[in-house]
Amino acid sequence: MLTKGKRTTKWLETTIPLVLNPGTMKQLYLRKAQAKILAFAQQLLRYKQQVNSALQFHHLVYKQFKYLGIQSQVQEAVQRRVYAAKRAKTFHHFPMEFNFPRSGNLTLSERGNAIVKISPLKKRIALPIVMNGGWRRVEEHRKGGWVAHSCKVFKRKQSWVMHLIMRKALPPPQEVEGTIGVDIGRKIMAAITVNHPSFPLVEQYLGKDLAWKQHQFYNRRKTLQKYAAQGDRRARRALKRLRRKETNYVQTRCAQLAHEIVDLAVISRSAIVLENLKHLRRMWTKQAMKRKKGGKKTRRSLNRWSYSLFHSTLTRVAHLNNIPVVFVRPHYTSQTCSHCGKRSKKSRKTRDVFSCIYCGFTVNADHNASRNLALLGQVALGLPFFNAYHSFLPVPCERRTLCSSVS
Numbered sequence: 001m002l003t004k005g006k007r008t009t010k011w012l013e014t015t016i017p018l019v020l021n022p023g024t025m026k027q028l029y030l031r032k033a034q035a036k037i038l039a040f041a042q043q044l045l046r047y048k049q050q051v052n053s054a055l056q057f058h059h060l061v062y063k064q065f066k067y068l069g070i071q072s073q074v075q076e077a078v079q080r081r082v083y084a085a086k087r088a089k090t091f092h093h094f095p096m097e098f099n100f101p102r103s104g105n106l107t108l109s110e111r112g113n114a115i116v117k118i119s120p121l122k123k124r125i126a127l128p129i130v131m132n133g134g135w136r137r138v139e140e141h142r143k144g145g146w147v148a149h150s151c152k153v154f155k156r157k158q159s160w161v162m163h164l165i166m167r168k169a170l171p172p173p174q175e176v177e178g179t180i181g182v183d184i185g186r187k188i189m190a191a192i193t194v195n196h197p198s199f200p201l202v203e204q205y206l207g208k209d210l211a212w213k214q215h216q217f218y219n220r221r222k223t224l225q226k227y228a229a230q231g232d233r234r235a236r237r238a239l240k241r242l243r244r245k246e247t248n249y250v251q252t253r254c255a256q257l258a259h260e261i262v263d264l265a266v267i268s269r270s271a272i273v274l275e276n277l278k279h280l281r282r283m284w285t286k287q288a289m290k291r292k293k294g295g296k297k298t299r300r301s302l303n304r305w306s307y308s309l310f311h312s313t314l315t316r317v318a319h320l321n322n323i324p325v326v327f328v329r330p331h332y333t334s335q336t337c338s339h340c341g342k343r344s345k346k347s348r349k350t351r352d353v354f355s356c357i358y359c360g361f362t363v364n365a366d367h368n369a370s371r372n373l374a375l376l377g378q379v380a381l382g383l384p385f386f387n388a389y390h391s392f393l394p395v396p397c398e399r400r401t402l403c404s405s406v407s
């Protein structure tokens, strides 16, 4: 999100769910607009094969479908979304997306009630927003310099819902003195190492519970799926509840861990060093292959989505707190000794233990990786090179300098 290209402004984004309260006529209009947009999206799918880029796609379809009477910016948004949905064969729902101020606007009525004005079709309508806790959050965000950027409107169960996306320009990150290497592992969510010249040694395992808990969810789900397959309605409902429960649990824990790490970064004036996501994807495909062969052994490992969720949550929380995040290519971080800097495949005796064949240094494998990440981050940030853990200073090899990239 924040690493690619040389954009001048970087943005922080947050989504706030709000409840709308449209009258009967407005609901009719919304339903009509939604059906039209869904039908439009379905039709667009057929044209996707003919083009190679989003721009070509736009030129091919934009004028053709102008007659439908969908507001131009909304139409563009639908096109973008359809083009981006790589594997979609059909759509069952399609959110209406509005950009402020081109096709939507957030204002107050004369009486001081919150309203959102949107124009899915040519006509612009004003929808009252229920002023609940969600709205209070919007107001708080506004005080903190956030600006309403866009919104998605859709129907959920009996009510109309709006997801308001707010934005804020990212302030330049603060100066740092050290780094925190965060290794996101399969058994333990995060093994962290603080590398700071004057900070007491901190090495921690965070989120040991997650893999275990997800394993429990997995077991329960398997049983329920068996019953649900036999046509048990209660099991099917329970399955739904269970999924929601798992999502909630993982999201909460990810946020808690992220805050824990960022708090540490604030105290120690350190940057956070993470593996870049591109690598994660590759690793998980490898992991998936192993799972097929290995079966039971890997079952207790963390799910892939919780992994990337933690990665993005940590990045977000860090940016909110003005802590720089460095993404490094993690090649060989699991094979390199964080004590002497030499690399060998043989040093990784088992999955859990790292034992250097050159200097005999033995440590938990996740910690070794997080130390290496902390060191890589130092190089990437151009900090004076130090290793707070051992008397021996590893010589930063060329690869380290080459493969690091600063966000």
Ligand SMILES: [Zn+2]
Pocket: 337, 338, 339, 340, 341, 342, 356, 357, 358, 359, 360, 361
């Ligand atoms: Zn060594």
